[in-house]
Amino acid sequence: MAKSSVDMEDIQTVDLMSELLRRMKCASKPDKRLVFIGPPGSGKGTQSPVIKDEFCLCHLSTGDMLRAAVAAKSPLGVKAKEAMDKGELVSDDLVVGIMDEAMNRPKCQKGFILDGFPRTVTQAEKLDEMLNRRGAQIDKVLNFAIDDSVLEERITGRWIHPSSGRSYHTKFAPPKVPGVDDVTGEPLIQRKDDNADVLRSRLDAFHKQTQPVIDYYAKKGNLVNIPAEKAPEEVTKVVKKAVST
Numbered sequence: 001m002a003k004s005s006v007d008m009e010d011i012q013t014v015d016l017m018s019e020l021l022r023r024m025k026c027a028s029k030p031d032k033r034l035v036f037i038g039p040p041g042s043g044k045g046t047q048s049p050v051i052k053d054e055f056c057l058c059h060l061s062t063g064d065m066l067r068a069a070v071a072a073k074s075p076l077g078v079k080a081k082e083a084m085d086k087g088e089l090v091s092d093d094l095v096v097g098i099m100d101e102a103m104n105r106p107k108c109q110k111g112f113i114l115d116g117f118p119r120t121v122t123q124a125e126k127l128d129e130m131l132n133r134r135g136a137q138i139d140k141v142l143n144f145a146i147d148d149s150v151l152e153e154r155i156t157g158r159w160i161h162p163s164s165g166r167s168y169h170t171k172f173a174p175p176k177v178p179g180v181d182d183v184t185g186e187p188l189i190q191r192k193d194d195n196a197d198v199l200r201s202r203l204d205a206f207h208k209q210t211q212p213v214i215d216y217y218a219k220k221g222n223l224v225n226i227p228a229e230k231a232p233e234e235v236t237k238v239v240k241k242a243v244s245t
Contacts, residue, residue, distance in 0.1 A: 038144025
C-alpha cells in the first residue's frame with residue numbers, strides 16, 4: 001500500500017481533482033457493455049473515443065490487453081507470452097480470462113467497448129459465459145454497416161505525408177496540388193495496404209469471419225446496424241441514440 005500512496009502524492013492536485021470530478025459525474029451513468037463490429041475504414045475507431053468519454057466506459061482491444069497482461073507478468077500474461085513466443089495463437093479461453101481481469105480495473109467500472117473481439121461465434125459464446133458468471137451481459141452490439149464500394153473509395157483515395165502524418169483524400173480532402181503536401185511541397189505517398197487488391201482481400205476475410213458473429217447477436221436481439229457511410233458527426237448521433245436506448 002505504501003507504494004501506491006507515494007504514487008498518489010506525486011500526482012498534481014489539478015489532475016487528482018479533475019479525475020475525482022470525472023468519477024463523480026460518471027457515478028450517475030448507467031452501466032453499458034458494448035461490442036463494436038466493422039470492417040477496416042468503417043469509422044468505428046473514430047466513434048469509440050467519443051462513446052467511451054460520453055458514457056464513462058473503458059475501451060478494450062485484445063491486442064492492448066494481451067500486451068498489458070504480458071508486461072504485468074500476470075499468471076495469464078505469462079501463459080499468453082509462452083504461446084506468442086512459440087508463434088502460436090493465444091487460446092480463446094486465455095483471451096477471455098485476460099478480458100475478465102481487465103474488467104476489474106476502476107476505469108471499467110461503468111462498462112466497456114469491445115473492439116476486435118469476438119471474431120468468432122465460439123469467442124462470443126465464451127464471452128457470454130464469462131459475463132454470465134459476473135451477472136452481466138452484452139447490452140448492445142453495434143455493427144458499422146457500410147458498402148464495400150464506399151470503403152474502397154474511402155481507403156484507396158487516402159494519401160499521406162510521411163514525416164508529418166498529414167493525411168489527404170483525392171475526393172474528400174484533396175491537396176492543393178495533386179500528390180504534393182500543402183505545407184512542405186514534399187511528395188505524398190499511399191500506404192501499401194491502401195490499395196484496392198489488399199482491401200478486397202481484407203474485406204473478404206472480414207465478411208467470412210464476422211457474418212456468423214453478426215447473425216449470432218441478431219438472434220439474441222441486441223444487434224444495432226449503424227449506417228456507417230454517413231458523415232462522422234451524423235454517425236455519432238446514431239451511435240449515441242443506439243447506446244442510450
